[in-house]
Amino acid sequence: MKLYPGYQYLLTQEELDESVEVYKQKAITIENEICRCQRCNTKFSSLENQLPDGRHYCCECISFGRVTSRHYLVTKPLDPPKKRKIKFDFTGRLTAAQKKISYGLIQNFEGQIDSLVYAVTGAGKTEMLFKLIHHCLLKGLNVVFCSPRVDVCVEIHPRLQEIFPELEVGLRHYGAKPYQPTSLLVCTTHQLFYFKKAFHLIIVDEIDAFPYENDQKLHYAVDNALHKNGCRVFLSATPSEVEIKAAEKSGGLFCLPARYHRRLLPVPKPVRIKTHKLPLTAHCKKTFLKLVTELLQHNHLLLFCASVNQVLAMEKFLKAELKEFTIASVHAADCERHMKVKKMRQNDFQIFCCSTVMERGVTFANISVLVFNADHHVFTQATLLQIAGRADRKGDFSNGEVVFCFTQMTKAIRKAVQITKRLNQQAKKAGLLDEM
Numbered sequence: 372m373k374l375y376p377g378y379q380y381l382l383t384q385e386e387l388d389e390s391v392e393v394y395k396q397k398a399i400t401i402e403n404e405i406c407r408c409q410r411c412n413t414k415f416s417s418l419e420n421q422l423p424d425g426r427h428y429c430c431e432c433i434s435f436g437r438v439t440s441r442h443y444l445v446t447k448p449l450d451p452p453k454k455r456k457i458k459f460d461f462t463g464r465l466t467a468a469q470k471k472i473s474y475g476l477i478q479n480f481e482g483q484i485d486s487l488v489y490a491v492t493g494a495g496k497t498e499m500l501f502k503l504i505h506h507c508l509l510k511g512l513n514v515v516f517c518s519p520r521v522d523v524c525v526e527i528h529p530r531l532q533e534i535f536p537e538l539e540v541g542l543r544h545y546g547a548k549p550y551q552p553t554s555l556l557v558c559t560t561h562q563l564f565y566f567k568k569a570f571h572l573i574i575v576d577e578i579d580a581f582p583y584e585n586d587q588k589l590h591y592a593v594d595n596a597l598h599k600n601g602c603r604v605f606l607s608a609t610p611s612e613v614e615i616k617a618a619e620k621s622g623g624l625f626c627l628p629a630r631y632h633r634r635l636l637p638v639p640k641p642v643r644i645k646t647h648k649l650p651l652t653a654h655c656k657k658t659f660l661k662l663v664t665e666l667l668q669h670n671h672l673l674l675f676c677a678s679v680n681q682v683l684a685m686e687k688f689l690k691a692e693l694k695e696f697t698i699a700s701v702h703a704a705d706c707e708r709h710m711k712v713k714k715m716r717q718n719d720f721q722i723f724c725c726s727t728v729m730e731r732g733v734t735f736a737n738i739s740v741l742v743f744n745a746d747h748h749v750f751t752q753a754t755l756l757q758i759a760g761r762a763d764r765k766g767d768f769s770n771g772e773v774v775f776c777f778t779q780m781t782k783a784i785r786k787a788v789q790i791t792k793r794l795n796q797q798a799k800k801a802g803l804l805d806e807m
């Protein structure tokens with residue numbers, strides 16, 4: 372059996388070829404009646420998860436192949452890196468601020484310091500990484516770019532392939548073809564469960580996105596996949612205060628408070644309304660419809676709701692009240708989602724009611740944003756900032772606005788407004804904005 376270096380195989384004693392030098396560890400260790408899965412770090416009692424023949428197994432990572440207490444996790448170490456030539460075809464231009472970060476990342480990599488790139492939505496985060504990736508590839512090192520979200524991987528993969536035309540850039544996500552080693556890989560964070568000490572550089576995009584943010588297993592997978600001389604770069608538009616402070620302390624924080632187009636971030640405007648019960652009636656209805664039609668004077672509108680039911684009720688309500696506008700809705704389980712998003716890109720809808728499924732990754736031109744029921748618990752500080760980040764993202768300035776409708780002020784709303792103002796001030800101070 373041919374073992375690819377860095378890839379973590381799940382083998383039994385009989386399948387092991389003792390003549391090959393490998394890292395080998397028991398897949399499940401048992402100590403004081405506590406089992407621990409070495410692949411995903413889940414712990415469970417030795418009275419649980421037992422097969423009839425006595426073997427223990429881990430149910431947390433079972434979708435990657437069942438780990439049992441009779442298995443070994445086996446990995447062939449990487450070959451020593453060899454310098455080489457790699458064609459680098461990046462024609463885009465970085466702003467002075469982006470360039471500074473781009474070089475800083477290389478310096479940190481050489482000093483073995485993990486980095487956090489805290490860049491606002493629309494700042495051009497990925498472009499700042501290309502030089503570092505090239506730097507590593509030239510040295511013959513292995514690089515992985517991973518994201519918790521498949522659509523991000525699918526989008527970045529062809530871009531990297533274009534920039535490194537002579538290199539085969541791998542792409543792995545659930546349901547992908549069998550593993551073929553490549554020195555540059557794009558994959559979902561989950562796929563890192565398949566690797567051990569495999570990458571000298573791990574870039575994790577959107578660390579505040581579901582499911583990476585709160586999943587300790589995925590954090591473990593990142594640590595496990597990192598080579599002992601390796602470094603990590605984390606990317607986020609909305610990192611937590613704790614992450615920012617930790618990165619600052621270690622000298623790994625890079626902040627880019629301005630967008631590529633050098634305009635201020637639209638500051639969210641909180642608007643109190645009496646109720647979120649749809650359909651709205653009386654005075655509340657009047658206020659809300661006035662707000663919506665005013666926003667529609669300059670831009671199309673992305674209207675976020677807290678739940679699927681609310682999305683559908685909002686669509687019905689607006690279709691009844693605002694007959695002169697084209698209105699559609701979308702949510703995660705909507706099977707026409709991709710088609711509708713495409714239509715929205717072509718400006719087919721003036722009002723697009725949506726759930727938080729649209730909070731990230733989508734960019735429309737000429738858009739204002741309204742969050743209905745912004746005081747609902749699904750709208751965390753990070754979610755609100757991501758949503759606000761959809762406005763004035765692309766195209767010429769069109770006065771894109773952000774409105775948060777609420778009945779009770781929340782900390783998340785207050786913080787989102789505060790942070791936006793603070794970033795604008797920082798950007799202004801650093802000379803990253805143009806006069807409007």
Ligand SMILES: [Zn+2]
Nearest residue numbers: 408411429432
């Ligand atoms: Zn496991």
